[in-house]
Amino acid sequence: MESIKNRYAIVGVGESERSKNSGTTPLHLALDAARAALNDAGLQAKEIDGFMSYSENDSCTSHQLATYLGVRPKYVKDILGGGSSTEMLIADAVGLIESGQLNTVLIYRSMNGRSGVRMGGGGWDVNMLQTAIEGGSFIIPYGAGSPAQWFGLFATRHMHETGLTEEHLGHVCLAFYEHAQRNPKAYFYGKPLTMEEYLKTPYLSYPFKKHDFCLESDEANAIIVTSAERAEGCKSRPVYIMGLSARQCVSHAHYWNDLTEVAADYVAPEVYKMAGVKPEDIDVASIYDCYSWVVLRQLEAYGFAPRGEVGNFVAEGNLRIGGKLPSNTAGGMLSEGYTHGMNNVLEIVRQVRHEYKGTVRQVENCEIGICTGWAGPDMAGAMILRN
Amino acid sequence: MGYQKPIPLKTQDNRPYWDGADRHELILQKCNSCHQYSHPPGPSCAKCGSSELSWESQGSDINGKVYSYIVSYRPFLPGFQDDLPLVIAIVELEMLPQVKLIGNILQCSPEDIEVGMPVKMVWMEIADERSLPQWIQL
Ligand SMILES: [Zn+2]
Numbered sequence: 001m002e003s004i005k006n007r008y009a010i011v012g013v014g015e016s017e018r019s020k021n022s023g024t025t026p027l028h029l030a031l032d033a034a035r036a037a038l039n040d041a042g043l044q045a046k047e048i049d050g051f052m053s054y055s056e057n058d059s060c061t062s063h064q065l066a067t068y069l070g071v072r073p074k075y076v077k078d079i080l081g082g083g084s085s086t087e088m089l090i091a092d093a094v095g096l097i098e099s100g101q102l103n104t105v106l107i108y109r110s111m112n113g114r115s116g117v118r119m120g121g122g123g124w125d126v127n128m129l130q131t132a133i134e135g136g137s138f139i140i141p142y143g144a145g146s147p148a149q150w151f152g153l154f155a156t157r158h159m160h161e162t163g164l165t166e167e168h169l170g171h172v173c174l175a176f177y178e179h180a181q182r183n184p185k186a187y188f189y190g191k192p193l194t195m196e197e198y199l200k201t202p203y204l205s206y207p208f209k210k211h212d213f214c215l216e217s218d219e220a221n222a223i224i225v226t227s228a229e230r231a232e233g234c235k236s237r238p239v240y241i242m243g244l245s246a247r248q249c250v251s252h253a254h255y256w257n258d259l260t261e262v263a264a265d266y267v268a269p270e271v272y273k274m275a276g277v278k279p280e281d282i283d284v285a286s287i288y289d290c291y292s293w294v295v296l297r298q299l300e301a302y303g304f305a306p307r308g309e310v311g312n313f314v315a316e317g318n319l320r321i322g323g324k325l326p327s328n329t330a331g332g333m334l335s336e337g338y339t340h341g342m343n344n345v346l347e348i349v350r351q352v353r354h355e356y357k358g359t360v361r362q363v364e365n366c367e368i369g370i371c372t373g374w375a376g377p378d379m380a381g382a383m384i385l386r387n
Numbered sequence: 388m389g390y391q392k393p394i395p396l397k398t399q400d401n402r403p404y405w406d407g408a409d410r411h412e413l414i415l416q417k418c419n420s421c422h423q424y425s426h427p428p429g430p431s432c433a434k435c436g437s438s439e440l441s442w443e444s445q446g447s448d449i450n451g452k453v454y455s456y457i458v459s460y461r462p463f464l465p466g467f468q469d470d471l472p473l474v475i476a477i478v479e480l481e482m483l484p485q486v487k488l489i490g491n492i493l494q495c496s497p498e499d500i501e502v503g504m505p506v507k508m509v510w511m512e513i514a515d516e517r518s519l520p521q522w523i524q525l
Contacts, residue, residue, distance in 0.1 A: 126393035130393065138401075142489055143392070143473050149463060153455045205459045257486075
């Protein structure tokens with residue numbers, strides 16, 4: 001993969017409206033996001049020859065999206081997946097373009113994540129869950145049916161081993177909520193958070209309070225990937241892919257035997273090697289944030305702070321704009337919106353392009369950004385992007 | 388009203404475990420090739436891929452200690468609304484620390500639970516001829 005460094009670019013990003021109740025279908029949302037991304041890139045829909053998406057059976061198909069953009073594409077692909085799927089599909093797109101099968105690929109995630117199928121659960125058939133989840137009959141009868149609980153088991157152990165505290169979880173939330181206050185489109189715009197409020201909020205699932213959970217929203221996001229040569233002809237400022245590690249798996253999360261091992265530990269060295277940079281070269285980050293704790297564990301995995309020191313790193317304000325590693329600068333999934341990671345990709349592209357120049361949202365002198373994906377302790381992906 | 392919570396589904400791959408639980412016995416799957424325990428059990432060894440598997444009884448007297456835990460204040464699944472706060476823990480077996488089981492620590496308040504806490508397996512009768520392995524503080 002090293003040979004593709006700087007040879008592919010993200011040339012368009014776009015999103016639909018974000019709401020609690022879209023009143024429309026994922027297909028409508030996907031069309032809005034796709035048109036916004038096309039407009040951003042200055043491309044016509046018919047210049048896209050590949051369409052890809054991921055979902056949890058809660059979206060429209062790539063074929064439908066292409067159809068209603070008036071395109072007869074060469075290639076469509078829909079995969080089942082959540083976090084880290086964006087990175088995986090970008091890697092697929094790069095491979096297909098590299099081998100001459102496609103020119104330009106649009107990747108999207110569309111979901112009525114609040115008014116439709118909610119990841120947070122509710123209404124699931126418990127026997128279906130027992131069979132659908134690997135090892136399900138060993139967790140569902142014990143009431144462990146939510147990712148909040150599964151990730152919490154990893155978090156409690158990690159906190160026990162490294163001395164991370166609830167206040168450290170709070171610092172992640174505070175930084176991202178602060179960024180959301182600069183983003184009028186963020187779900188929690190106008191809802192700042194203080195440490196005092198965070199600490200006195202009751203637990204939903206210890207060690208997590210409501211602020212530690214990603215929110216649920218109705219929205220679609222889209223990105224367009226093409227070769228560096230074609231990117232030159234686009235309207236937007238291309239953001240080049242320096243490094244990309246699509247997805248790594250460790251033993252399935254539900255084997256639960258070694259909570260110290262996460263897939264991000266395997267992704268990190270690969271993505272840095274390909275990009276030829278080190279953690280200290282990164283100016284801005286989007287760290288997958290389905291829960292506050294997963295940010296802390298990834299900061300460790302991606303080398304931003306050594307094990308045991310991540311708590312101090314966030315307590316010093318380093319995730320904030322102005323800190324060492326401004327992260328999730330639109331508010332992240334904790335406070336901006338939630339499209340299984342894709343909204344974090346949109347933001348890192350905009351930061352690296354300096355799209356917010358002249359405003360309080362722009363991270364100064366940010367030339368290199370990292371975006372990480374996390375589907376669970378067992379799956380992860382990441383990419384490093386540059387201006 | 389009978390038992391409202393989910394009852395473990397027996398499948399081709401896990402039946403000996405749950406049959407054992409019904410007899411109040413812990414039966415673990417073990418790989419004949421790499422000699423590691425496989426839990427949850429599966430169609431082949433998740434550590435080496437071998438399909439040479441056997442089942443080994445650990446008896447009925449099982450102790451362990453809490454490896455990690457969470458406390459649920461919301462019923463994320465139906466049937467648990469009367470059990471809140473619910474302690475869900477990963478328990479490391481005393482005799483086989485490489486094996487960890489997920490279960491509830493019964494009659495345990497959120498103030499008492501901690502990593503390392505010693506616990507003992509108990510079998511909770513949940514239906515006709517069905518039992519669920521659970522844990523109580525030792
Ligand atoms: Zn084996």
